[in-house]
Amino acid sequence: MRPQADLARTTFAVLFIGVLLAAVLWILAPFVGPAIWAVMVVVATWSVMLRVQAMLWGRRGLAVLVMTLLLLLLLVVPLTLAIFTIVGNADRLLEWARLATTFHLPDAPPQWIVNLPLVGGFITGLWEQGTALGLRDLMAKVTPYAGNVTRWFVGQVGNVGFLLLQFLVTVVIAAVLYGTGEEAVALVRRFAARLGGERGVAVVALAGGAIRGVALGVGVTALVQAVLSGGALALAGVPFAGLLTAVTFMLCIAQLGPVLVLVPAAVWAFWSGQTGEGIALILWTLFVANFDNVLRPLLIRMGADLPLLLIFAGVIGGLLSFGMVGIFVGPVVLAVAWTLLQAWVDDGDRAPIEYRD
Numbered sequence: 001m002r003p004q005a006d007l008a009r010t011t012f013a014v015l016f017i018g019v020l021l022a023a024v025l026w027i028l029a030p031f032v033g034p035a036i037w038a039v040m041v042v043v044a045t046w047s048v049m050l051r052v053q054a055m056l057w058g059r060r061g062l063a064v065l066v067m068t069l070l071l072l073l074l075l076v077v078p079l080t081l082a083i084f085t086i087v088g089n090a091d092r093l094l095e096w097a098r099l100a101t102t103f104h105l106p107d108a109p110p111q112w113i114v115n116l117p118l119v120g121g122f123i124t125g126l127w128e129q130g131t132a133l134g135l136r137d138l139m140a141k142v143t144p145y146a147g148n149v150t151r152w153f154v155g156q157v158g159n160v161g162f163l164l165l166q167f168l169v170t171v172v173i174a175a176v177l178y179g180t181g182e183e184a185v186a187l188v189r190r191f192a193a194r195l196g197g198e199r200g201v202a203v204v205a206l207a208g209g210a211i212r213g214v215a216l217g218v219g220v221t222a223l224v225q226a227v228l229s230g231g232a233l234a235l236a237g238v239p240f241a242g243l244l245t246a247v248t249f250m251l252c253i254a255q256l257g258p259v260l261v262l263v264p265a266a267v268w269a270f271w272s273g274q275t276g277e278g279i280a281l282i283l284w285t286l287f288v289a290n291f292d293n294v295l296r297p298l299l300i301r302m303g304a305d306l307p308l309l310l311i312f313a314g315v316i317g318g319l320l321s322f323g324m325v326g327i328f329v330g331p332v333v334l335a336v337a338w339t340l341l342q343a344w345v346d347d348g349d350r351a352p353i354e355y356r357d
Contacts, residue, residue: 031173034166036329038173041071042181043208044215049178064178071171199343203336210311210335217300218315221292222252228291229258232284236277238265252292255316259289310334 028035042049045067053063177184192200230245238244248261262285269278300311311331318330 031169034170035173037170038177040211040215041170041174042177043211044219046181049181060179064175067178068171068175071174199340203339206335206339207332210314210332213300214311214315214331217296217311218253218255220299221296222249224295225249225252225258225288225292228284228288229262232262232281232288233265236265236269236274236281238268255312255319257289257292259285262288307338310338 049063049067052066053060056062056066189201189204192204194200196203226245226249229248230241233241233244244261244265248258251260252258262281266278266281266285269275269281311334314331314334316330318326318333320326322329
């Protein structure tokens with residue numbers, strides 16, 4: 001005769017495990033974000049670390065030191081410079097916002113817009129139609145919000161200490177993972193094998209490929225677009241070219257593209273009487289804005305053989321749902337779900353079909 005289950009004992013055991021897990025998550029909550037970032041960075045650059053280790057006579061410690069220094073140079077130093085540049089120019093940003101609140105759209109466009117080749121007449125017609133529809137009154141209602149947005153942005157970016165601490169924690173965790181990468185991968189594979197057998201191990205490999213693909217496709221493409229945009233801004237003499245380059249990189253990472261920076265820069269060039277620079281910036285904007293349509297698919301295919309629509313949906317959806325880290329988390333989640341769905345469908349196709357009279 002089988003003994004009856006002790007319901008109270010089972011209930012208290014489940015409650016204890018639940019409370020224990022909640023306490024663990026509560027304690028580790030400040031480290032979840034940096035840990036996710038560290039995992040994404042290490043997975044994406046693991047092959048680079050192995051090459052560095054091979055160049056340093058197989059010394060893992062030296063390779064970890066080099067990779068850690070590279071992360072500091074590529075992540076912390078540029079971010080620190082960008083933040084201090086923004087904070088150092090906070091007064092000027094607020095002054096621009098104050099000027100925006102007093103801006104009034106004139107009834108007729110400036111003469112330099114009218115004289116633009118090919119598009120001058122078209123823009124003039126749109127300007128007149130917008131004025132007739134009351135666009136000037138709409139601008140007067142919208143511009144007061146510019147000051148509030150600018151103050152909020154400066155206030156958020158001004159919290160330099162916390163942001164730098166997050167990045168430093170990310171670099172420290174990444175250094176630990178570089179040193180113990182094989183053990184961590186073995187543990188993850190064992191856990192996946194316990195959950196799903198061979199298919200669980202395959203899903204882990206797929207997740208790694210998705211992370212590498214997104215890191216290559218999104219990160220490298222954003223870096224190339226930011227460098228190309230920053231060079232054009234510097235050559236055109238646009239003020240704060242370095243700051244605008246950092247903003248362009250962030251916008252490209254967020255899948256918004258460099259247009260939001262290059263187009264206002266071109267307008268500034270025309271407004272300042274630099275017609276040649278303005279035309280060159282417009283042509284360069286068309287090239288840089290469409291450059292990612294060629295480079296990104298090639299880089300993503302190098303990391304993971306996944307549908308591009310799946311990757312893009314994961315990047316944009318992850319960004320909207322989880323913030324910047326969602327750029328990597330979103331594609332990984334969709335890739336794993338897509339693979340499991342495909343495997344389930346394939347199993348159904350291989351199952352014998354019985355016909356009944």
